[in-house]
Amino acid sequence: MRLLHTSDWHLGQALHNYERTYEHQRFLDWLLDTIVSEQADALLIAGDIFDTANPPASAQRQLYRFLRQARERSPQLDIVVIAGNHDSPGRLEAPAPLLEAHGTSVIGNIVRNADGEIDLERLLVPLHGSDGQVAAWCLAVPFLRPGDVPRGETPQEGVDPYMNGIGLLYQQAFALAQSKCVDGQAIVAMGHCHMVNGESSNDSERRIVIGGTEALSAGIFDPTIAYAALGHLHLAQRVGHNEHIRYCGSPLPLSFAETGYKHQVLRVDLAGGKAAAVTPLLVPRAVELLRVPPQPAPLEEALAALAALDLPDLPHALQPLLEVRVLLDAPEPGLRGRIEAALAGKPVRLAKIEPTRKRDPSNAEAAALSLEQLAELQPDDIFRRLYLQQYGEDAHPEHLSAFAELMLTASHDGGKA
Incomplete structure (x- = not known):
């Protein structure tokens, strides 16, 4: 059978x-x-x-x-x-x-x-x-x-x-x-x-x-x-x-x-x-999934790769779904806007922007924290550590201020924010 x-x-x-x-x-x-x-x-x-x-x-x-x-x-x-x-x-x-x-x-x-x-x-x-x-x-x-x-x-x-x-x-x-x-x-x-x-x-x-x-x-x-x-x-x-x-x-x-x-x-x-x-x-693939560039690349290289995309004109439901892979040195507030501008008029659907941060191993903490040490950390301590891990530098004062405001709002809303 x-x-x-x-x-x-x-x-x-x-x-x-x-x-x-x-x-x-x-x-x-x-x-x-x-x-x-x-x-x-x-x-x-x-x-x-x-x-x-x-x-x-x-x-x-x-x-x-x-x-x-x-x-x-x-x-x-x-x-x-x-x-x-x-x-x-x-x-x-x-x-x-x-x-x-x-x-x-x-x-x-x-x-x-x-x-x-x-x-x-x-x-x-x-x-x-x-x-x-x-x-x-x-x-x-x-x-x-x-x-x-x-x-x-x-x-x-x-x-x-x-x-x-x-x-x-x-x-x-x-x-x-x-x-x-x-x-x-x-x-x-x-x-x-x-x-x-x-x-x-x-x-x-x-x-x-x-x-x-x-x-x-x-x-x-x-x-x-x-x-x-x-x-x-x-x-x-x-x-x-x-x-x-x-x-x-x-x-x-x-x-x-x-x-x-x-x-x-x-x-x-x-x-x-x-x-x-x-x-x-x-199984035939009805809709393509694209990763551009194939590996994370600096922003200008990624934008150039997007501008060079030559795709067939397809109905919206058939247009490829796109993940853009960008290698960043620091936060880039206008990232989405620049990517959308590079894709203007192209028959593709932007599904995801995947930023990868360059990390300096010298700034990484050598040892993992114990459970007792983790229990002693305050939310702003965790924020500072994550920021340093992601961006390789200390969080800026305006970031810390924004985080503090967010935590304050959350506490006033009973943790529902």
């Missing part, structure tokens, strides 16, 4: 106040065509469907319209959706009874019975081949919080209980799936998590840090598993040297740090209970 693996859509996302609805719709239209052209039997969506736990109505409509159209265009298609750390499990699962009638299984929550035991059955989803018979079982495990993992287990000394619980849950779900397998049926896992040595984009990926640790070992997956479809990291990558444990990555760049990513959906062909082939299908 043939699977398509995708994740981290982040529907409803805005990039520095520019909403991405057009780009997301172009991806979803492409994915619909790809489902049909690739003759996919199942679509696995591995979490972070939405960008926030309370997505706008437009993003929710976009998802449900896609699910309806996918089923209409490919009536035999099984669709499995799990919640990611950005998603609200309850909100994602709310329409599940309606979606199940149209071939979509949504797993957002870990459910326990009256005895407190995890309902593992609801995490197992049968996947059907082109002949309509069950060809694989999917372990659809959403993003797990500490309260979601099995209770009462005592891990080995030095092993984090949360991490131990995640591994135990996958083991229990795998054992149940294995008991159901007949005639060479494959077992496929889904998860939304951060694996050991996974390469992340700190600009757009929310870190999953619980109990001071977050990275899982590939050992949570049984060696006989056919494929593990992962979500959370936006860069498409293998886990370790395992061809069958993969992040597909996000379908579009979610920050300027991701402009060089090759965004893709993974096609997975199962045969004989294994992943016979994993093939990237590159």
Whole structure:
């Protein structure tokens, strides 16, 4: 059978106040065509469907319209959706009874019975081949919080209980799936998590840090598993040297740090209970993200690079989003005005100005402060230290006066300013 693996859509996302609805719709239209052209039997969506736990109505409509159209265009298609750390499990699962009638299984929550035991059955989803018979079982495990993992287990000394619980849950779900397998049926896992040595984009990926640790070992997956479809990291990558444990990555760049990513959906062909082939299908980029200059440069060089931009005349929704990267010696009050003047008349949307300050290592403090020392600092002390760190010189009197006025206003407003 043939699977398509995708994740981290982040529907409803805005990039520095520019909403991405057009780009997301172009991806979803492409994915619909790809489902049909690739003759996919199942679509696995591995979490972070939405960008926030309370997505706008437009993003929710976009998802449900896609699910309806996918089923209409490919009536035999099984669709499995799990919640990611950005998603609200309850909100994602709310329409599940309606979606199940149209071939979509949504797993957002870990459910326990009256005895407190995890309902593992609801995490197992049968996947059907082109002949309509069950060809694989999917372990659809959403993003797990500490309260979601099995209770009462005592891990080995030095092993984090949360991490131990995640591994135990996958083991229990795998054992149940294995008991159901007949005639060479494959077992496929889904998860939304951060694996050991996974390469992340700190600009757009929310870190999953619980109990001071977050990275899982590939050992949570049984060696006989056919494929593990992962979500959370936006860069498409293998886990370790395992061809069958993969992040597909996000379908579009979610920050300027991701402009060089090759965004893709993974096609997975199962045969004989294994992943016979994993093939990237590159997602066309509807809107370009530009970083000018490619590396931070002095202001005059950056302005020259902007003036030299030669871009095609495109409708507003298709115009590139731009990050300007400037290397500064000192604060530049008129920075935005000068950049906007250099871009006047150009078909580009200025999304972000990224100033980088030159730092003098000789002015940096040699040692980090202790917790006791931090507790003794006053707000103006912190302001002075940050100013020195950012600009390599002491804060000017007018800056200190403005900061004092801000703090005074905040105290009068009850800290609401």
